[in-house]
Amino acid sequence: MQSFEVFGCFQRHFRRKRDVLPEDIKQVIENYSENGTMNVKNFHEFLRNVQGQYDEDANSIFEKAKPHNHLRHKGLDLLQFLFSDLNHPLSAIPDDMKSPFSHYYIYTSHNTYLTGNQFTSDSSVRPIIRALQKGVRGIELDLWPNSTNTDVNVCHGRTLTSSVKLRKCLKVIKDYAFCSSEYPVIITFEDHLNKSLRAKVATMVTHTFGDMLFLPRKDYKLTTLPSPADLKRKIGISTKPPNESLESETNTPQKNVLFATILDCFQSKDDSDENSKHQEIEMQGEVPEYRDLIAIHAVKHKGDVRDSLRVDPNKVKRLSLSEQELVEASKEHGQQIVRFTQGNILRVYPKGTRLDSSNYNPYDGWNHGAQMVAFNMQGYGKHLWLMQGMFRANNGCGYVKKPKFLCEGDPSFRPNEVKKILKVKIYMGEGWHSEFHHAHFDYCSPPDFYAKVGIAGYGEDETPTMHKTKWIEDDWWPIWDEVCEFPIRVPELALLMVEVKDNDTTKKHEFAGQTCLPVSELRSGIRCVPLYNENGEKYSTPSQTSYDDYRVNAWRIRADSENLEMFLSPIKDNVVFDKIGDKVVFEKIGGLFGAIVQPSVPTYMVAIWHGAALTLW
Numbered sequence: 001m002q003s004f005e006v007f008g009c010f011q012r013h014f015r016r017k018r019d020v021l022p023e024d025i026k027q028v029i030e031n032y033s034e035n036g037t038m039n040v041k042n043f044h045e046f047l048r049n050v051q052g053q054y055d056e057d058a059n060s061i062f063e064k065a066k067p068h069n070h071l072r073h074k075g076l077d078l079l080q081f082l083f084s085d086l087n088h089p090l091s092a093i094p095d096d097m098k099s100p101f102s103h104y105y106i107y108t109s110h111n112t113y114l115t116g117n118q119f120t121s122d123s124s125v126r127p128i129i130r131a132l133q134k135g136v137r138g139i140e141l142d143l144w145p146n147s148t149n150t151d152v153n154v155c156h157g158r159t160l161t162s163s164v165k166l167r168k169c170l171k172v173i174k175d176y177a178f179c180s181s182e183y184p185v186i187i188t189f190e191d192h193l194n195k196s197l198r199a200k201v202a203t204m205v206t207h208t209f210g211d212m213l214f215l216p217r218k219d220y221k222l223t224t225l226p227s228p229a230d231l232k233r234k235i236g237i238s239t240k241p242p243n244e245s246l247e248s249e250t251n252t253p254q255k256n257v258l259f260a261t262i263l264d265c266f267q268s269k270d271d272s273d274e275n276s277k278h279q280e281i282e283m284q285g286e287v288p289e290y291r292d293l294i295a296i297h298a299v300k301h302k303g304d305v306r307d308s309l310r311v312d313p314n315k316v317k318r319l320s321l322s323e324q325e326l327v328e329a330s331k332e333h334g335q336q337i338v339r340f341t342q343g344n345i346l347r348v349y350p351k352g353t354r355l356d357s358s359n360y361n362p363y364d365g366w367n368h369g370a371q372m373v374a375f376n377m378q379g380y381g382k383h384l385w386l387m388q389g390m391f392r393a394n395n396g397c398g399y400v401k402k403p404k405f406l407c408e409g410d411p412s413f414r415p416n417e418v419k420k421i422l423k424v425k426i427y428m429g430e431g432w433h434s435e436f437h438h439a440h441f442d443y444c445s446p447p448d449f450y451a452k453v454g455i456a457g458y459g460e461d462e463t464p465t466m467h468k469t470k471w472i473e474d475d476w477w478p479i480w481d482e483v484c485e486f487p488i489r490v491p492e493l494a495l496l497m498v499e500v501k502d503n504d505t506t507k508k509h510e511f512a513g514q515t516c517l518p519v520s521e522l523r524s525g526i527r528c529v530p531l532y533n534e535n536g537e538k539y540s541t542p543s544q545t546s547y548d549d550y551r552v553n554a555w556r557i558r559a560d561s562e563n564l565e566m567f568l569s570p571i572k573d574n575v576v577f578d579k580i581g582d583k584v585v586f587e588k589i590g591g592l593f594g595a596i597v598q599p600s601v602p603t604y605m606v607a608i609w610h611g612a613a614l615t616l617w
């Protein structure tokens, strides 16, 4: 009863202000619609004059937009269109995919099988599925013998993480590899096996993937890498050839080792670089069927980094460096790293002390052409947002073409010359009111949102402090209407960062959504920018939830039984569901399913306008 009184109070004092709009948007509505409704002709003019979309088929976009517009049968609600997925901020023009593999950044995960931290969390196939669904193309599996030395497990060795069977991991990789991108998946093995288990891995891999495998030439001398287009729907293995791998002495990862020993192992060694001396003995002979599977040979970095970075004209290789080794090497040998990455593959991985699955600045690797900047995808925070932002480019296919100066050297490259001024006007925010409890942000009043806008990028492109808008007091529908400008020197590597927070005077400001967008793909015009939560999960749009979305949600649940309760709890009363094996089967028994599902998957959107005030490139 009391909560109703409070709710009433909110209704009286803080009415929804949908009729209040930024001036520019009011103008557009006035110029291109009649009472907010557009016909095809209005729509065509609007796309051309406001959005700068000259070549698009206005009729087909109009038709696609209309079904969401149930209330108006004749035209298109302009405001509704502005806030729809069809008005997304990125151009969908694909990169050239026919250059050698080394000319692309590859969306790469670190210890892909871990569900949480690097020390005590469970190993599972679920994070592998999730990574593949997000378009991740580099999957890492650490191979260890089981306790009886008869089978191969995947786990983070010498920690308290649980293990999962390699067989299961390979199976889900086969099933999900191309569910969101048809470009090749690279599995990197960190191999702690003996000879007989390697033979077993070879059989398992061949048996599971069959024709999907990208196999190297028999003489092991891959001199130029094929292109991602050449390898569509292929899976490649990259690891150290057996005689360069370590032979584990104890073979079994010890789960009950003392904390001190574990800590020691983290500090002295990182996980893909097996330099732990007592573990290393020479390989006795080799397993040709295992070696034959390795598409890209990995080499171990030891000693002088200049030796590791030496380019062998007769053989392409993959080198792994920890984030610290990379930073250290780039101080003196930046140019050599760039030269190495023009024809070879460099993988960078998080330092071993990141037990909490945090990440590092991906630009340390990208600026030097490192293709595989491996991240803890189950992590969170700004660095992960940048990674996710970078791979929104190129239709999210998991490969992004590196800039020319990194691929082949470009004598005309001037890192200090401003090539473009990006002008961003941030208009308004929308969507929080329907998803959050009225007291979520502030206990006694509506939230006070502000937005932060900035650039992450090469060298000086990085904005030292983000532009912060004024905060709009007590309003679920903030209108900021503020302009900021960013000079950009290397647009190919720049990311536009947007973050929304609730301003508070007494405590830490609450997070309310974020996104990062590749500047080179930004479309001009008034655009709808979907925001993501702290883990980078996307929110979907309530008004557009259809029966298909409902099935997609069900499928997500199947892939993610961990979150089963979270998803199911709000919909339990209206659907019948059943669990058969890993599958959850739904049956709708009444009610509008979309509306019921939606509270657990909110939408936050910010409309922005941007345009290049000055384009010099």
Ligand SMILES: [Ca+2]
Pocket: 441, 442, 443, 502, 503, 504, 509, 510
């Ligand atoms: Ca607050």
Ligand SMILES: [Ca+2]
Pocket: 442, 445, 446, 447, 448, 473, 474
């Ligand atoms: Ca407030």
Ligand SMILES: [Ca+2]
Pocket: 441, 442, 447, 448, 502, 503, 504, 505
């Ligand atoms: Ca507040």
